[in-house]
Amino acid sequence: xxxxxxxxxxxxxxxxxxxxxxxxxxxxxxxxxxxxxxxxxxxxxxxxxxxxxxxxxxxxxxxxxxxxxxxxxxxxxxxxxxxxxxxxxxxxxxxxxxxxxxxxxxxxxxxxxxxxxxxxxxxxxxxxxxxxxxxxxxxxxxxxxxxxxxxxxxxxxxxxxxxxxxxxxxxxxxxxxxxxxxxxxxxxxxxxxxxxxxxxxxxxxxxxxxxxxxxxxxxxxxxxxxxxxxxxxxxxxxxxxxxxxxxxxxxxxxxxxxxxxxxxxxxxxxxxxxxxxxxxxxxxxxxxxxxxxxxxxxxxxxxxxxxxxxxxxxxxxxxxxxxxxxxxxxxxxxxxxxxxxxxxxxxxxxxxxxxxxxxxxxxxxxxxxxxxxxxxxxx
Amino acid sequence: xxxxxxxxxxxxxxxxxxxxxxxxxxxxxxxxxxxxxxxxxxxxxxxxxxxxxxxxxxxxxxxxxxxxxxxxxxxxxxxxxxxxxxxxxxxxxxxxxxxxxxxxxxxxxxxxxxxxxxxxxxxxxxxxxxxxxxxxxxxxxxxxxxxxxxxxxxxxxxxxxxxxxxxxxxxxxxxxxxxxxxxxxxxxxxxxxxxxxxxxxxxxxxxxxxxxxxxxxxxxxxxxxxxxxxxxxxxxxxxxxxxxxxxxxxxxxxxxxxxxxxxxxxxxxxxxxxxxxxxxxxxxxxxxxxxxxxxxxxxxxxxxxxxxxxxxxxxxxxxxxxxxxxxxxxxxxxxx
Numbered sequence: 001x002x003x004x005x006x007x008x009x010x011x012x013x014x015x016x017x018x019x020x021x022x023x024x025x026x027x028x029x030x031x032x033x034x035x036x037x038x039x040x041x042x043x044x045x046x047x048x049x050x051x052x053x054x055x056x057x058x059x060x061x062x063x064x065x066x067x068x069x070x071x072x073x074x075x076x077x078x079x080x081x082x083x084x085x086x087x088x089x090x091x092x093x094x095x096x097x098x099x100x101x102x103x104x105x106x107x108x109x110x111x112x113x114x115x116x117x118x119x120x121x122x123x124x125x126x127x128x129x130x131x132x133x134x135x136x137x138x139x140x141x142x143x144x145x146x147x148x149x150x151x152x153x154x155x156x157x158x159x160x161x162x163x164x165x166x167x168x169x170x171x172x173x174x175x176x177x178x179x180x181x182x183x184x185x186x187x188x189x190x191x192x193x194x195x196x197x198x199x200x201x202x203x204x205x206x207x208x209x210x211x212x213x214x215x216x217x218x219x220x221x222x223x224x225x226x227x228x229x230x231x232x233x234x235x236x237x238x239x240x241x242x243x244x245x246x247x248x249x250x251x252x253x254x255x256x257x258x259x260x261x262x263x264x265x266x267x268x269x270x271x272x273x274x275x276x277x278x279x280x281x282x283x284x285x286x287x288x289x290x291x292x293x294x295x296x297x298x299x300x301x302x303x304x305x306x307x308x309x310x311x312x313x314x315x316x317x318x319x320x321x322x323x324x325x326x327x328x329x330x331x332x333x334x335x336x337x338x339x340x341x342x343x344x345x346x347x348x349x350x351x352x353x354x355x356x357x358x359x360x361x362x363x364x365x366x367x368x369x370x371x372x373x374x375x376x377x378x379x
Numbered sequence: 380x381x382x383x384x385x386x387x388x389x390x391x392x393x394x395x396x397x398x399x400x401x402x403x404x405x406x407x408x409x410x411x412x413x414x415x416x417x418x419x420x421x422x423x424x425x426x427x428x429x430x431x432x433x434x435x436x437x438x439x440x441x442x443x444x445x446x447x448x449x450x451x452x453x454x455x456x457x458x459x460x461x462x463x464x465x466x467x468x469x470x471x472x473x474x475x476x477x478x479x480x481x482x483x484x485x486x487x488x489x490x491x492x493x494x495x496x497x498x499x500x501x502x503x504x505x506x507x508x509x510x511x512x513x514x515x516x517x518x519x520x521x522x523x524x525x526x527x528x529x530x531x532x533x534x535x536x537x538x539x540x541x542x543x544x545x546x547x548x549x550x551x552x553x554x555x556x557x558x559x560x561x562x563x564x565x566x567x568x569x570x571x572x573x574x575x576x577x578x579x580x581x582x583x584x585x586x587x588x589x590x591x592x593x594x595x596x597x598x599x600x601x602x603x604x605x606x607x608x609x610x611x612x613x614x615x616x617x618x619x620x621x622x623x624x625x626x627x628x629x630x631x632x633x634x635x636x637x638x639x640x641x642x643x644x645x646x647x648x649x650x651x652x653x654x655x656x657x658x659x660x661x662x663x664x665x666x667x668x669x670x671x672x673x674x675x676x677x678x679x680x681x682x683x684x685x686x687x688x689x690x691x692x693x694x695x696x697x698x699x700x701x702x703x704x705x706x707x708x709x710x711x712x713x714x715x
Contacts, residue, residue, distance in 0.1 A: 154570070189683055192680060202633070204630060207629075
């Protein structure tokens with residue numbers, strides 16, 4: 001599939017994560033300066049130049065597990081902490097939101113507009129920080145450089161690659177159900193009305209030409225939908241009207257963020273197949289993580305700054321209950337490190353992880369390897 | 380679900396369709412184009428279906444009323460590679476003396492007996508040579524006379540390589556040439572919307588080249604000298620195969636077309652797209668001047684489903700089957 005998919009996947013999921021965290025920080029009445037610091041720290045880590053360099057290298061998409069590990073790390077890039085249940089819920093919401101956006105993109109190329117919508121909003125979060133703003137603009141420039149030259153066919157492939165990644169995810173999201181963009185069975189509503197994609201004609205016309213290429217006849221047929229012509233094309237410039245609403249912040253009207261876990265995936269057979277089979281890619285994924293997170297310069301919490309815990313649920317009890325009742329098929333297993341085959345590579349990863357001081361309860365461990373395993377298990 | 384009839388004079392032979400019994404799938408269908416292959420076996424009272432899930436494909440047989448009989452899962456053959464390989468297409472190739480099931484993926488081309496029971500051939504793609512920026516994989520399968528044609532990136536792999544396209548091929552279609560045994564004509568389509576029409580035989584010759592217009596052509600069919608092509612902007616074009624002239628342009632769909640299929644006995648064309656619609660058209664030639672003509676027969680809305688594959692299930696086009704992204708069943712429609 002396409003080797004140009006990862007930057008789009010990462011940036012859009014990251015954007016959704018920031019929307020959700022911003023909403024929860026406000027809902028939990030976290031003081032403004034602390035909330036801003038959390039978002040600033042995460043955004044700064046996301047758009048770090050070395051990290052972006054690794055991200056933009058042509059590569060296949062890795063597993064959901066590998067990607068989840070990166071977001072776990074990202075969410076903890078500041079003084080904020082999330083319990084497992086909250087992190088799970090955050091990731092559910094992020095993935096379902098972007099799945100929806102990809103599915104509903106009128107043209108495959110419009111996924112770039114969705115990305116720009118996310119970046120525009122991210123710039124809104126960091127208005128007071130010119131250095132981070134510059135980093136985001138730099139990423140913008142990189143996106144334009146890479147994806148500006150890509151053909152419609154390649155965008156179609158990127159779209160298919162993204163949909164492959166999101167296949168069989170049917171978690172019901174309260175906001176989507178309320179807005180009637182998702183059915184109660186978890187499937188998204190695909191409207192058959194509204195503007196057609198830019199570059200597409202409204203269906204219903206048959207045109208006939210002679211051998212000289214002159215139009216000789218026009219016939220109409222009943223298409224069945226209710227489409228209209230597209231008004232204008234969204235802007236791909238640094239600043240501009242994107243026209244498309246997908247990728248903008250749907251949480252800005254303060255609405256509770258809930259998910260329903262039951263009946264998410266009827267087809268368990270295919271899912272169990274995936275998790276039981278031994279993962280021969282574990283080593284490749286570790287390489288990928290080491291490369292990517294090596295570029296992630298996580299700031300160590302300095303000074304007497306006290307951390308705080310963010311809850312994605314409305315009460316602590318709800319969060320506890322969610323942790324206990326999460327269906328088996330939806331558990332995000334962490335990457336299992338097979339026996340320390342590649343000592344050097346594991347040491348490298350351990351060094352990177354070691355630099356990330358998580359102020360949790362101290363662990364008793366003897367070797368670096370155990371340390372690493374313990375750290376990974378806690379994710 | 381909405382089924383709409385077309386306006387205008389109706390051929391009494393064209394009827395409405397209704398939903399029939401669905402066939403459950405073990406894994407949901409992947410969002411690929413042309414993601415349904417059907418092998419009709421009327422002599423054995425069977426129909427075989429092939430659907431790509433992702434890393435696996437499912438091949439199953441069903442009775443005429445849609446009751447599933449047997450099923451099998453096929454996987455990509457083991458080999459070197461960085462990430463999990465995905466199957467790109469599964470397709471039956473009807474050769475003069477046998478039927479083979481062909482499966483393409485990033486790793487290569489696998490061929491099986493028609494029921495998927497035994498792998499009879501395996502051709503690995505050179506993963507080492509391919510530049511990392513442009514992933515090259517096999518996509519596009521057709522049988523042409525004695526040959527099986529599989530596209531690899533912009534080239535067609537047979538016993539030799541045929542060059543004719545600059546961008547990756549998306550689909551291949553063939554049709555027995557008029558009045559000649561073992562020889563067929565072939566049309567190939569690519570990501571830029573260009574089409575090539577070939578005369579096959581001991582050697583393949585490029586007959587016509589039809590330029591694209593920057594929009595991918597995802598599916599192509601060939602019938603009695605008519606090339607039918609489905610594009611990413613929802614249009615269906617009908618060209619004269621010998622000259623490459625565009626005769627008909629249909630604004631058929633509001634999203635990218637994912638599949639075209641023909642019922643050759645009656646010249647019915649089926650188009651399916653990501654806009655959830657399946658349309659059925661009647662192709663013909665004007666008795667006066669031999670020009671290509673088309674009539675819209677039927678439109679079917681598969682609610683909230685991004686269709687990824689559609690095929691007729693019988694040569695007279697009185698029934699068809701549909702697959703959709705994330706859908707764990709094959710939907711069947713039959714004439715009323």
